Amino acid sequence: MQTNFSPEQLADPHVAESETILRKCVHCGFCTATCPTYVVLGDELDSPRGRIYLIKDMLENGRAADSETVTHIDRCLSCLSCLTTCPSGVDYMHLVDHARAHIEKTYKRPFKDRLARSVIAATLPYPSRFRLALGAAGLARPLAGLLKRVPFLRTFGVMLDLAPSALPASRGAKPAVYAAKGTPRARVALLTGCAQPVLRPEINDAVIRLLTGQGVEVVVSAGEGCCGALVHHMGRDEEALKAARHNIDVWLKAAEEDGLDAIIITASGCGTTIKDYGHMLRLDPAYAEKAARVSALAKDVTEYIATLDLPEQGARNLTVAYHSACSMQHGQKITSAPKQLLKRAGFSVREPAEGHLCCGSAGTYNILQPEISAKLKARKVRNIEATKAEVIATGNIGCITQIAGGTEIPILHTVELLDWAYGGPKPAGL
């Protein structure tokens, strides 16, 4: 596509990168077809091609973000389905990242939106605060309906709706070194995560049991924090980079102590971001190289387990619908490994139709865009239920929470099923 930037504009490395990305787009329109919001809303402005054009116009004119542009960028799930579809290799991910940061810098959202976003950014990435907030939400739940009727407080009503009715008693895996059983074959760090251990501590327990059982030493580093994805997708660049630098320091310290073969991530949303640390910090001379090292070490848990060559297990009479999280299939391009692991572990795997479409969870999207999110959830659940599977497996806590809110079929992390198949306890809820 033709671009129109002045040399002065291109002196900004972020603008220069966006220009290179825009130049690859030939406006063919393929991306529209697989974009969840275009499929649901039918407006090109809510498609990748429309958003690319809006971003291009905003950046070329060096303009502050306007409400029209913000509306349509905000509706983007960052599911990256367009990245899979695009034949020309347009790096939409980094273009929309730039646009979000530009919006955050130049656009003043209405007070209620700023408040909601600040509350989210100050709560979700911190397990203790998140746990406290969910506890309070349990008490406030009867108010959800009321809050949703007050436009100013609507977002908080939605949050109450999304909060689980009861929290697991367990606090999840503590910082420690979990020794390998038998002769150690590898040493990995495990990101325990921020929202996941509060909502589903069993996932990290399963990973530690499965990996140590296979001769892998697992390090849960003290002081690890949120990966930064949440604030990154809100355009809060500085906060995201701070989170990234912090984790890089923590993990590289563990690597220097006894070596690290991989950093294991159990939520694919976080994985996509950590694998992008190298890019996010490319302009930071003190961290560029370290960030690239961490990104290279980052592995989704199923991606890593696939390298362990686990033995084939006898068939279990259980049908599993595998839901591939967008961050898994589009963000990290991990498509067949989780399904193959499940099959090898003895499960009968079914693939729902429209598997490329997002379930509507998308980080904080189900809080900030509840209507579109609800439509996508209903569509996803319809497709999953059509498989008549007995259990759903996926690799992202966001999808687990979202889909669980729409169906009676139990939903587990892929690794919980694998752990069970390789000697762990039967997952609760099955």
Next chain:
Amino acid sequence: MPETIGFLKPRQAVLDRRREIVADLADLLPEGGLVSDERGLKPFETDAFIAYRRMPLAVVLPETTEQVAAVLKYCSRYGIPIVPRGAGTSLSGGAIPQEDAIVVGLSKMSRILDIDLFNRTATVQAGVTNLNISDAVSADGFFYAPDPSSQLACTIGGNIGMNSGGAHCLKYGVTTNNLLGVKMVLFDGTVIELGGKALDAPGYDLLGLVCGSEGQLGIVTEATVRLIAKPEGARPVLFGFASSESGGSCVADIIGSGIIPVAIEFMDKPAIEICEAFAQAGYPLDVEALLIVEVEGSEAEMDATLAGIIEIARRHGVMTIKESQSALEAALIWKGRKSAFGATGRIADYICMDGTVPLSQLSHVLRRTGEIVAGYGLRVANVFHAGDGNMHPLILYNINDPEEAARAEAAGNDILKLCVEAGGCLTGEHGVGIEKRDLMLYQYSRADLGQQMAARAAFDPQWLMNPSKVFPLEGRPAA
């Protein structure tokens, strides 16, 4: 780039009433059905023919035929031009608006209304994508045959507007051969139905006239199309050649021998490299030209057809023959081919040509195309429906360099003239749009064109529908 293709001068009376028009349109449409904000209009200023851009006055996104009718009725009363838009994938600028026009986008009309497997028909809204039709009936063993490379995204309404083709049209025909009926809205809001579920309808074949009329006779809102039973099996086979000429003459001989495979697609070396980079389909990279020949039917049928084709290919010195070994491999072969245009964006900007020539001229036109483009100091990649003689040279250039862009456009015009001189035509399936509009007099006599314009005027006496397209701006009858 200095624009060489003009648009009609916007009607000042319409521009002056912009605010009022937008307010009136808002009353005719549901929430979310009107785009009038300047920022929001910008992404609608072009389609996939990106060298040309014009901002529209407003964009409407109706959800029903009645809403389309209300908008058209209103616009005809005030003399406001209309530009229909499906998915905006036109390579000839068919959906590019103009400053005084209302874009009627059909993207919200994307429901499948009826699937009648017993009579093998599907009735769908015009904004349904081409591939969605096949997807909806695939589990039952059927498909919708015309398959433009953009079938993932392009709409059936757009396909009807351009009478689109595709790789598999060699055997099954193009859109017009697979279209049974339409519901359409005329310029003044009148809703008519043409054709039906039967193969032919009594009276004039107006359906044939509407198919390929580029949104100038009305806006199709619903279509009934034929469904075809999937063959027992299908197998794409790759044939690699040492030169484009030998690949081209092989195609002519296959068709000349009476063998009609489902598809014969051609790629030259630059196109092979581009597509392989995206799809990793296993195309041979050591050949100058590649044919993808698909055969279908029972195993025995496929073997027999293939044996005949292989024998002909050997006579043309085929270097490699590679049969797809699995459904996945076959899917990748087609994914690479169908993504060719977009994938070209990895290396350059491009203009995609769409000339069609008699097969006997294929080798000659291929060679001359290379010479013409080289003469302008540019590169070309060829990827096209060889069995139909429907050529798609992609002229590679840098759109940010105005001088180079002008050369690319000039080379394109020379290639299209070459196709006409070789006994072919300007467009096989992409439509005339604005791209080939001014070359229409190279194809037709004034009398030929006059009759087409008379037919157009019978449907749209005010020339409000997609007015800057198809017919040269000079020599039009007074509206």
